[in-house]
Amino acid sequence: MKIKGQVKPKVFWKGMITLWTFITSNLPDWKMCAQALISMMIAIGIYFFNKYLRLIVAKKNAPIQKKENGDEHPAKSNLSVDYDENLNAIKQVISSNSDVHFREFQITDIQARATLIFVDGMQNEELISEHVMKILMSDTEKDITGINPLALSAYLLENVLPVCEAYEAADLRDLNQSVLKGCTALLIEGMPSALLIHASNMKSRAINEPSSEALLRGPRIGFTEVLSENTSMLRRQGFSDDLEINRYEVGARIKRKLVIAYMKEIVNQDLLQEVRDRIEKINIDFVAESGYVEQLIEDDYLSPFQQTQNTERPDRVINSLLEGRIAILLDGTPFALIVPVTFGMLLQSPEDYYDRWLPGTFLRMLRFFAAFLALMAPALYISFISFHPGLIPTELAITIIETRQGVPFPSLIEVLILEISIEILREAGIRLPKPIGPAMGIVGGLIIGEAAVQAGIVSPFLVIVVAVTAISSFSIPVYSAGITLRILRFGGMLCAAVLGMFGTILFFLFICGHLSKLKSFGVPYVTPLSPVRFSDWKDLFVRAPLPLMKKRPKMMKTQDKNRLS
Incomplete structure (x- = not known):
């Protein structure tokens, strides 16, 4: 089957012979003729090698067929009303980890056993002690003696526990994974579910100037390794309800949080869907750094040129979002990715503006x-x-x-x-x-x-x-x-x-x-x-005066075309 626009072999070889005749007729030295012949041979070799590489890339970018037998994830197991059975099931999976602790205590009001499950060093011990254990182990102002065990978890979340982020979990597998990620699980006798309390206390470095993108004039802050801090920096840069951030989890064995950020009234929806599809196709044990994401979502992994831009600067990211681009941020790294990228962007600095x-x-x-x-x-x-x-x-x-x-x-x-x-x-x-x-x-x-x-x-x-x-x-x-x-x-x-x-x-x-x-x-x-x-x-070789840059780049095909009103 012939592809539209494809060069026919006869036409290609006829063109090569014509070109060779023209070159030899205009070169008096046989050495220069030999150089021209070698040049043409290299060009022909590159032509066929390029076709071979395109076939490889086409196979790589072919859509991945999902399994139809439903075996992509192991079967889930729900918690029961039997407290000892639930506790033994949890211990059977994660108690072999020496840093996982089980703190058993008695809830005074209902005379029920309870256990706090947490990983050492990943939770705020003061918050858990003051706002969970102290309240449940003493006589509370809220009377919970007559509460049905089936409705106890909802009542504790709404009326008793003064914590910002907590939710109910009835699946054993999700509970174990959440504990290992830094959540604190509260298991109560008679309750057919557990409470997961987000009270993490993981240390992070201070916000400093980006070391890889120094500027003489501009903001002095750069991303850190904590994803929540990075997304908050974008919020502080933008102060706009148009900025939208979507969360994903990547990694087959060790999962990490990943977000994409974009301006929902500017971004091209086809581009947004393409980014989402490529992120969902990531299938690797562990995404250690944003460089993994960069290599797994780029168009041509055989090309020596990068097809995403990495940056530590929130101001560069927010300016790219306003042009209709999309930013990808991964937990555990200070480098964000900007897509799509052009060659001219790699030679531009925020200081130009x-x-x-x-x-x-x-x-x-x-x-x-x-x-x-x-x-x-x-x-x-x-x-x-x-x-x-x-x-x-x-x-x-x-x-x-x-x-x-x-x-x-x-x-x-x-x-x-x-x-x-x-x-x-x-x-x-x-x-x-x-x-x-x-x-x-x-x-x-x-x-x-x-x-x-x-x-x-x-x-x-x-x-x-x-x-x-x-x-x-x-x-x-x-x-x-x-x-x-x-x-x-x-x-x-x-x-x-x-x-x-x-x-x-x-x-x-x-x-x-x-x-x-x-x-x-x-x-x-x-x-x-x-x-x-x-x-x-x-905005290519020259940086025009800002009053003349009224339109966003046409290449991005944005919803809102105007940069200046």
């Missing part, structure tokens, strides 16, 4: 230029030095040749030595303690660069090129996007070493072609460049 439009535009264009240098500078150096020295100005070429006198390695090996050394230093600086890391990185870079030049292993001009490349990669606001460019840089260097400028251009065109086909939750990755949407260019 806090300053006036002129400095914001200048810094943004500087980042785009730095991203190009971080990706292509070493490849261009190799292609110019090894294959096309005639393209370099004469005086500069003479200077470079003089500095390379005595260097025993070809340009590729020379560049690899310095690039790998810089990457090792960068990784070591991150892993070392904070007081030592920056000093080690600076001193190590200076010593290695100077020693390599003095030993005649590399040329001084190459040290400048590698230093500019490393500094350019540091200027990218999103750290993971910088890692992608650093990895792809090595591919560009190999193409330049084999095919010279042909290989460099072929590598760049391959990256551009891949980006033009890549999507993030249905949104083209390089929009508004492809497909072209000139109205969205106000």
Whole structure:
């Protein structure tokens, strides 16, 4: 079956032969003809390899068929009116845990036995002692002697226990899981259910400035590892009833809370449903960090480019929500995910909007230029030095040749030595303690660069090129996007070493072609460049004055199109 728009094999090969004839007729040197032939062979190989990868991705994104036999979850077991039977059933499941405690006591008013079940260190002991045990073990002002045991739990919740969050649980499996998550269970003799009291007292770190996204101007708060604190930060940022937060649980064996946040009167409903479907398909034992979610919901896991944006900043999240995007927050990590994402977003900083439009535009264009240098500078150096020295100005070429006198390695090996050394230093600086890391990185870079030049292993001009490349990669606001460019840089260097400028251009065109086909939750990755949407260019390479940015991005297809009334 032929797909609409698919290139026919005959047409493809005919085009390749025509292109080869044109190239060979215009290239006088047989070496350059050989380079062109190799370039075309690589292009053909990439064409078929790309088709193979698309088949793999299509299989990965195929809908998962749910089991029809109802065996996805174990059968539930309800509690009974027999107090001893219920207590033994609970102990049989979770009493083997040394941190689970059973505190038995007597309820004075009705002379009934009761047991508090909790995990050591996960509950507020003072709240439980004062507002549960003390009230039930003494004569209460509320007379509960005549209450029917079947209605006792509802009466205790409504009239006796002064706790904010508590509910009734009749399922044994849910009760055990809730206790292990930090709830306190109250089991009373004669009552066919238990009370689950939320009185957690888990410690969390203080709210600090985000370490991975530092700004000169802007809020100084970042997300923490506690999900409730993170959602409250979004509420404080927004102060709007339009902000909606939906809760999920992910993880097959160890469950964790996950929420998606969006503006219900702005977000595209098709996008919202797509995000929900992908989250519901997550099937893994334990979701340790939001990076797991990122890898499990992205469109193309074979792509080197990230298709979600991670951030520690609540202000970045709320601004993205107002553009019609969706945020995903996971308990236990300070990094939230924003979907969908475009390549331009990875080079934008919240500070672009806090300053006036002129400095914001200048810094943004500087980042785009730095991203190009971080990706292509070493490849261009190799292609110019090894294959096309005639393209370099004469005086500069003479200077470079003089500095390379005595260097025993070809340009590729020379560049690899310095690039790998810089990457090792960068990784070591991150892993070392904070007081030592920056000093080690600076001193190590200076010593290695100077020693390599003095030993005649590399040329001084190459040290400048590698230093500019490393500094350019540091200027990218999103750290993971910088890692992608650093990895792809090595591919560009190999193409330049084999095919010279042909290989460099072929590598760049391959990256551009891949980006033009890549999507993030249905949104083209390089929009508004492809497909072209000139109205969205106000917030791409330039940051237009705020009074001119009246519309939300067209790519998001939001319900409310207007940003300014």
